[in-house]
Amino acid sequence: MIFSIANVHVAFARNILAQRSLKSALAGLFTHTAAPRFLALNDVSLEIGESEHVGVIGRNGAGKSTLLRVLAGVIAPQEGTVFAASGKHIVPLLELGIGFHPDLSGRENCYLAGSLMGYSIRELDGRIPSIIRFSELEEFIDEPVKGYSSGMYARLAFALATDVEPEVLLVDEVFGVGDEFFMRKCIVRMQRLMKAGATTVFVSHNLDFLVAQCDRLIWLDRGRIVADGKPSEVAAEYRRAEGSHSIRHGSAGSAVRT
Amino acid sequence: MSKTFLYLYTRSQLKLKYRHTYLGFLWNLLEPASYLIVLSIVFAVVNRMNIRNYAVYLFGALVAWRYFERTVGLMMESIVGGDWLLKKMPVSPFVFPLSRWLIASVEFLFAFAVVLGLFLVLKQDWTIHLVVLPLAMIPWAVLGLGTGMICAVVFVFFRDIRQVVQMLLMFVFFTSPILFEADLFKEHSLQAALLRLHPVTYFAALFQKPLYYAVWPGVADWAVSIGISGLSLLAGWLLLNRLKGRLYFYL
16 A cells, blocks of 8 residues: 545635734634635545556646645645555655755756655765756756746656656646657656556546556546546546536526527 | 755755855854944943953853844744745755754854954953853754744744744843843842843853853853753744644645
């Protein structure tokens, strides 16, 4: 077992900006206004075994990225339990990459992120050259990453995440960036990792990719798991439901107009 | 917590800070020296004291206080400033305040070396009591770490806490016997009694006694300063440990 989560709830407070001050906290004492909350994950339970390749689909705001963050250990849920296998190199590739410090160079960032994935400096010394080669960023590697384009940023993150030979790889929609040739390189590399036995969880809107690569598909909607099973079946169900949903809305709209 | 990460992150932060400014480091040394000189002259005149004597008195606790104040100031925004990583990777939030504390401490050691040179020129007779100074720094360093950690956590939830902390620090500073000597007040006066209740009195004594009075710090000085600094560290650690799961939602 790599991951096991049970009855996980994650709620975000809305208009949080206004609440992060002593002033509003004091005002809140007198008015007793509870902050409106948004339930991103609502009672989610899930187990992911060794070498499973899991895809996660759902509409925007369904809780896919939150689920991935819970698995990665970045978010601690307010309710529920999270178990993650210890002693594994877990590499999260969340929205456009790994946490990179904008003022530090690509190389420095590789070392920082690599050390968080559990590698020693000496191990990283050996790996960094091939990471740079794969990312094709030799010219820019010693420049601050704030000067990178979004494609360059994603390339470096992807090169790093896959070169360190992760045992668990969590990927949140990274295929949209980078040019076609780089993407192809990425997919080849990812497939090799998957064949080698790495556990992978993909969040993507690219249904065809998920059906082709995964052996299990999870459909999330408004923070709940709607379906969990064979990719082709879940994908068909998802397409049917969401398709008819939007068509129904469309026809209702036209009915009002006529 | 990843020690490798803490080391690499602190090193790159230091590099970043001094990357483009060779003068930056020099400024770090010049700043406390010039501050000390100006304050000695002004207060020696106000207090009608011998400048040379007063500078030696002031030097003791002021340098330590400035280190404490700077540590707290630097650490305050450390967790919020770590959002680039805390939102993307599983990382212990302890590394951010700890790294700032390390940077402040390294800078303090260099500044202290310079001011110590200045001091040795001013002070006529050197005594054996000076050897206790490295030990005297420890309670101050621990106090800075603990207080800074508390501030860093509170700052995540209340972004307007900086002004409050600055005000409190200013109050503590001006009421403590750092700028003025404690025997300014009569022995049985209320002020003298209040000063005995002031925790910074004991912290300051760790430096003032060996440097200025040429005596060893007393048992009370050690007990109070070690006790309070230890408590502040414990409080900071417990607070961050308890709230670390909630940080994400406030970054």
